[in-house]
Amino acid sequence: MSISRRDFNKLLVSGVAGSAFGLFGMSGNTFAAGGSKKHVVVVGGGFGGAATAKYLRKLDPSISVTLIEQKLSYITCPFSNWVLGGLKTMKDITHTYTALRTKHGVNVIADRVVSIDAAKGTLKLAGGRVIGYDRLVVSPGIDFKYDAIPGYSQKIAESKIPHAWQAGPQTVLLHRQLQTMKNGGAVLICPPDNPFRCPPGPYERASLVAHYLKKHKPKSKVIILDAKEKFSKQGLFTKGWERLYPGMIEWHSSTGGGKVLGVDAKAMTVETDFGAIKGAVINIIPPQKAGKIAFDAGLTNEKGWCPVHPASFESTLHKGVHVIGDACIAGAMPKSGFAASSQGKVAAAAIINMLRGQEPAPPSLVNTCYSLIGPEYGISVAGVYEFAATGIIQIPGSGGLTPADASDDQLAQEAMFAEGWYTNISKDIWG
Ligand SMILES: Cc1cc2nc3c(=O)[nH]c(=O)nc-3n(C[C@H](O)[C@H](O)[C@H](O)COP(=O)(O)OP(=O)(O)OC[C@H]3O[C@@H](n4cnc5c(N)ncnc54)[C@H](O)[C@@H]3O)c2cc1C
The missing domain is CATH 3.50.50.60 (FAD/NAD(P)-binding domain)
Structure with a gap:
C-alpha cells in the first residue's frame, strides 16, 4: 500500500x-x-x-x-524574540526528546x-x-558566513556582538545586554540579504526589542541597518511601528545607508556608506x-x-x-x-x-509565519505550495497576509493565534 x-x-x-x-x-x-x-x-x-x-x-x-x-535539548528560534521582549523565558522555548523516545519509539542518539x-x-x-x-x-x-562582514567572527558573536540566529546562549547574551544597556543608547540590528532563515524574524526582533525599551529605557532607539531594499511584511511592520513605537525604530535600506561595510567590536561601531554608527548593543545577523x-x-x-x-x-x-x-x-x-x-x-x-x-506522491506543503509587533498586535503570512515543473511553487491565490486595514481585535486575535501556533507545532514535533 x-x-x-x-x-x-x-x-x-x-x-x-x-x-x-x-x-x-x-x-x-x-x-x-x-x-x-x-x-x-x-x-x-x-x-x-x-x-x-x-x-x-x-x-x-x-x-x-x-x-x-x-544537543540534549532543543531551543526554538520561534518565540526567542519574545524572550528578548520579556514576554517568554528560555524555559518556555526549550524542548526535550523524551516523548520521541518513549512515546514514538525513535532511537535518539545525542x-x-x-x-x-x-x-x-x-x-x-x-x-x-x-x-x-x-x-x-x-x-x-x-x-554563518562570518567572513562576509569584516571585523566579525564566531568568537565575537559568542562574546560581544551576538547574532542570536540559533537560539541558545547567544539569545541569553543579547537579552542580558538589553537589560544592562543605558537608557538612551541605540540597539543596532543588521539583517542579511536573501536568502536567510526566517525572513520576517529581524523585524519581529526590532518590534519586541522596542517593546522592551519603551517600557524600561524609553530614551533608547532601535536602528535597523539592512542589506536589502525591502523586507517581508514591510507594510504591516511599518504601520505597527508607527502605532506602537512612534520615532523609536529607524529602518535604513541597503542604498539608504543600511549596508554594513564592517564592524569594530572594540569601539562598538558599525561602518556604513554614511559613516560609523555606535551601538549600545549590536546584533549582526550574518549571511547564511x-x-x-x-x-x-x-x-x-x-x-x-x-x-x-x-x-x-x-x-x-x-x-x-x-x-x-x-x-x-x-x-x-x-x-x-x-x-x-x-x-x-x-x-x-x-x-x-x-x-x-x-x-x-506529489506533495502539498504549507507554511504560516506569525510575527508579534506588540503583546496584542500580531500579523501573519501564509501559503500553500505544490510541485510544478519549475520546482516548488506557491499555489496562486492560496494563503495571504493580514489585511492592511485589520481592526485592533483582529490584530489581537493574530497575537493569540501565534501562541496557539507555537503550542500546537511544538506538541506536533516534540510531544
Ligand atoms: C529569531 C527567529 C525567529 C523565528 N521565528 C519563526 C517562526 O515564528 N515561525 C517559523 O516557522 N519559523 C521561525 N524561525 C525559523 C526556524 O527557526 C527555522 O526555519 C527552523 O529552525 C529550521 O529547521 P531545521 O530543521 O532546518 O533546522 P534547525 O531547527 O536549526 O535544526 C537543526 C538541528 O540539527 C542539529 N545538527 C546540526 N548539525 C548536526 C550534526 N552534524 N550532528 C548532529 N546534529 C546536528 C542542530 O543541533 C539542530 O538542533 C525563526 C528563526 C529565528 C532566527
Whole structure:
C-alpha cells in the first residue's frame, strides 16, 4: 500500500491526523512484514528532523528510526524574540526528546555526525560509532558566513556582538545586554540579504526589542541597518511601528545607508556608506549557508545550499539522502520552522513509498509565519505550495497576509493565534 496524495493531504490538514495514521500503519500492509526491518536515520532534531523522525514512525511503525542530534535539548528560534521582549523565558522555548523516545519509539542518539558516506550508506559519529542506513534524512539547519562582514567572527558573536540566529546562549547574551544597556543608547540590528532563515524574524526582533525599551529605557532607539531594499511584511511592520513605537525604530535600506561595510567590536561601531554608527548593543545577523555537515557530505551547490528533487526532498547530488529544512533549496517556500516540519512530513511519506519501490506522491506543503509587533498586535503570512515543473511553487491565490486595514481585535486575535501556533507545532514535533 502506498501513501497517496489524497491520503497525504488528509494528513497535512487534519488536526486529528492520528486517525489517518492507522490507515498507513496496518501491520499486515507494512513492507517489513516478514522481511528485514528498514532503518532510516535522521540527522538533526530541529523542526525538520524531529518532525520527520516522528512521522516516519507514525506512518509506518515497522520502520526503525534513529535520530542523531548533537544537543540534549532543543531551543526554538520561534518565540526567542519574545524572550528578548520579556514576554517568554528560555524555559518556555526549550524542548526535550523524551516523548520521541518513549512515546514514538525513535532511537535518539545525542552525538554529532562528522561524516557521511552516501555510497556505502553509512555515517560516522564524533563518538566514533559508524551507523548504517537504508535512507538518510539530513536537516542540519544553517551555518554563518562570518567572513562576509569584516571585523566579525564566531568568537565575537559568542562574546560581544551576538547574532542570536540559533537560539541558545547567544539569545541569553543579547537579552542580558538589553537589560544592562543605558537608557538612551541605540540597539543596532543588521539583517542579511536573501536568502536567510526566517525572513520576517529581524523585524519581529526590532518590534519586541522596542517593546522592551519603551517600557524600561524609553530614551533608547532601535536602528535597523539592512542589506536589502525591502523586507517581508514591510507594510504591516511599518504601520505597527508607527502605532506602537512612534520615532523609536529607524529602518535604513541597503542604498539608504543600511549596508554594513564592517564592524569594530572594540569601539562598538558599525561602518556604513554614511559613516560609523555606535551601538549600545549590536546584533549582526550574518549571511547564511547550509549547516556544516551538508558541506562535509557534498550535499551543497556553489551557492552553499542543498539542491533536492521537490517531490521527495532526495538530494540531486547523492541518492538515498534527503535534505529538508533551512539547508535545502525549496523553491518558493521560505526558510521557516513550519516549512521545515511540512517538508519533514512530505519526506517521511516519500521515503516510505520509495522503500516500498513506489513513486513518491506529489506533495502539498504549507507554511504560516506569525510575527508579534506588540503583546496584542500580531500579523501573519501564509501559503500553500505544490510541485510544478519549475520546482516548488506557491499555489496562486492560496494563503495571504493580514489585511492592511485589520481592526485592533483582529490584530489581537493574530497575537493569540501565534501562541496557539507555537503550542500546537511544538506538541506536533516534540510531544
Ligand atoms: C529569531 C527567529 C525567529 C523565528 N521565528 C519563526 C517562526 O515564528 N515561525 C517559523 O516557522 N519559523 C521561525 N524561525 C525559523 C526556524 O527557526 C527555522 O526555519 C527552523 O529552525 C529550521 O529547521 P531545521 O530543521 O532546518 O533546522 P534547525 O531547527 O536549526 O535544526 C537543526 C538541528 O540539527 C542539529 N545538527 C546540526 N548539525 C548536526 C550534526 N552534524 N550532528 C548532529 N546534529 C546536528 C542542530 O543541533 C539542530 O538542533 C525563526 C528563526 C529565528 C532566527
